[in-house]
Amino acid sequence: MDTFDEDDEEAGVACMLMRGGTSKGAYFLAGDLPADPARRDDLLLRLMGSPDTAQLDGIGGGHPLTSKVAVVSRSPEPRADVDYLFLQVHVAEALVSAGQTCGNILAGVAPFAIERGLVPAEGDETRVRIRILNGDGVATAYVDTRGGRVRYAGGTYISGVPFPAAPVTLCFEGTEGATCGSLLPTGSVRDEIAGVAATCVDNGMPVVVVAAGALGATGYESPTELEADAALTARVEEIRLRAGALMGLGDVRTTTVPKVALVAAPRDGGTISARTFIPHRVHTSIGVLGAVSVATAVLLDGSVAAEAAGRTAPGGPLRIEHPTGYFDALIEVSGTGAGLRVRRSGVVRTARKLFDGVVWPRRP
Numbered sequence: 001m002d003t004f005d006e007d008d009e010e011a012g013v014a015c016m017l018m019r020g021g022t023s024k025g026a027y028f029l030a031g032d033l034p035a036d037p038a039r040r041d042d043l044l045l046r047l048m049g050s051p052d053t054a055q056l057d058g059i060g061g062g063h064p065l066t067s068k069v070a071v072v073s074r075s076p077e078p079r080a081d082v083d084y085l086f087l088q089v090h091v092a093e094a095l096v097s098a099g100q101t102c103g104n105i106l107a108g109v110a111p112f113a114i115e116r117g118l119v120p121a122e123g124d125e126t127r128v129r130i131r132i133l134n135g136d137g138v139a140t141a142y143v144d145t146r147g148g149r150v151r152y153a154g155g156t157y158i159s160g161v162p163f164p165a166a167p168v169t170l171c172f173e174g175t176e177g178a179t180c181g182s183l184l185p186t187g188s189v190r191d192e193i194a195g196v197a198a199t200c201v202d203n204g205m206p207v208v209v210v211a212a213g214a215l216g217a218t219g220y221e222s223p224t225e226l227e228a229d230a231a232l233t234a235r236v237e238e239i240r241l242r243a244g245a246l247m248g249l250g251d252v253r254t255t256t257v258p259k260v261a262l263v264a265a266p267r268d269g270g271t272i273s274a275r276t277f278i279p280h281r282v283h284t285s286i287g288v289l290g291a292v293s294v295a296t297a298v299l300l301d302g303s304v305a306a307e308a309a310g311r312t313a314p315g316g317p318l319r320i321e322h323p324t325g326y327f328d329a330l331i332e333v334s335g336t337g338a339g340l341r342v343r344r345s346g347v348v349r350t351a352r353k354l355f356d357g358v359v360w361p362r363r364p
Helices: 037-048 109-115 223-228 230-246 288-298 304-309
Strands: 013-020 023-029 068-074 082-089 125-132 137-144 167-173 191-193 196-202 206-211 259-264 272-277 318-322 325-334 341-359
Touching: 013 037, 013 109, 037 068, 037 082, 068 109, 082 109, 109 125, 109 137, 109 341, 167 288, 191 230, 196 230, 196 288, 196 304, 206 230, 206 288, 206 304, 223 230, 223 272, 230 259, 230 272, 259 288, 259 304, 272 288, 272 304, 288 304, 288 318, 288 325, 288 341
Parallel strands: 023 068, 082 125, 206 259, 272 318
Antiparallel strands: 013 023, 013 341, 068 082, 125 137, 137 167, 167 341, 191 196, 196 206, 259 272, 318 325, 325 341
16 A cells, blocks of 8 residues: 555555554554654544544544554564564544554564565464664564464463463563663662652663552552552652653653553562553553563662562563563573673563554544
8 A cells, every 4th residue: 555645535544453462553564654753643643533532533442552553664674574663642642652662562563564464474483573663672573373374363361361362472682771771771770769769770661660668559559549549640750750861861741751660579479569650551461561671670689679579580480460460571681780781581472463454544
């Protein structure tokens, strides 16, 4: 399909709606959208239905976790097969942000790329190397392609998703400091921010880790309970704004990063418990790269996360307990403390195609 023609009253845009991990998003080929970012973002707002808290006039789901976009194209770089640009379409305001990536939506990129013919299906399992444009890291995805096509049905359950699907294994490299430039953007394992101890870490997602108890919470509340606590949410935002400046992100009042993770000791056999503000709503589970960053913080001697987690078994997956279950992340590192370096990270997600067709935007 040619680039969208704004002057054509009958013009629609080819789109695939997919559930990726614990999020839902619209997947587009880059060539099907305007090349100019301002025109592209204006079109996406109208396609998704923003600004409107219900997104009635679009295909968004009325929540940050269901108002996401993946823009995919062949990669010009030899280290990758496709390029992936993640865009967060805000629900209640006319804003599209490219300031972060999304590891859950990433889970659908490889299946989408295979279905759109960007990468051929090869054997029972197809490897797709994905360059993440929001930070320039590379993820390698492994997709079930038995019979020469993408298989979505399977028996893998992930917490936060009620039905099983085929697994999509994601291996990350080069995500250390992807947004902020270093794993420890403040240069320290532990800082005092707005009167509380915090660990600021970026292993694919800038996250500020704070002990839930330091803010008068338990770390085991539901998202609804946390969002209803006005004093708590105000304190979280105060910490986030100050941390953003310390992490080199500038004024983050209108951006979606950094996230703030409230952590506590595990209570269901995991490594650590976490509740994540993304940044103003509370995630019903936890984002992929947010989980990777929290898990990395656990491995930092002296960090807030390490203190909450207590002893961890070396070499195995780190299990993060969240509101709807748990998330396992495998982090391979070298060094300790401020000298810790990340070699690679691995997670298992699932994805499912919901529809594939043409979506018509609200006219300007």
